[in-house]
Amino acid sequence: MSFDVPVAPKFDTTFAVTCRLCGCVNFVSVVDSDFESWRNGKYIQNAFPYLDVNQRELLQTQICVTCFDAMSPDED
């Protein structure tokens, strides 16, 4: 019996990002080389295509989705 799974990103690093507004801690897992790319100037959406927009926002701004939603008007 085998447990082959479809190719998924192999995360090297999990960051515990503390929201600078409410202080909650959020975990974001990334691949080390992608993190390097981002630090070296790659656009975050290209560096971390597997993260959702909220996780990218968290890495960029240290603001969690709850606070982010509270700050921004609903777009629809």
Ligand SMILES: [Zn+2]
């Ligand atoms: Zn927050």
